[in-house]
Amino acid sequence: MSNETSWRNGGYFYLFGKEACDIYLQNIGTGMPEEEIARQIEKNTTYGLYHYDESEDSPNDLLSAYDGWQAFADIEESFYNLLKTN
Numbered sequence: 001m002s003n004e005t006s007w008r009n010g011g012y013f014y015l016f017g018k019e020a021c022d023i024y025l026q027n028i029g030t031g032m033p034e035e036e037i038a039r040q041i042e043k044n045t046t047y048g049l050y051h052y053d054e055s056e057d058s059p060n061d062l063l064s065a066y067d068g069w070q071a072f073a074d075i076e077e078s079f080y081n082l083l084k085t086n
Contacts, residue, residue: 020047
């Protein structure tokens with residue numbers, strides 16, 4: 001379960017956790033504010049975040065961060081920052 005991953009200036013941003021990814025993928029792009037989606041994820045799930053930067057990280061770092069999670073979603077930096085700061 002993931003979105004198509006594309007390189008961004010700041011790298012790749014990932015959300016981990018099946019329930020968190022389900023909430024994100026079901027609601028992003030529906031008009032629901034990102035802040036509300038983030039609140040639902042924070043309130044109802046256990047999740048992980050990872051920022052992958054090709055200049056600093058290896059693919060093994062990403063695999064290690066993902067280890068044990070059942071799902072991942074490629075997210076925008078703005079959404080990553082919402083979850084990271086809360």
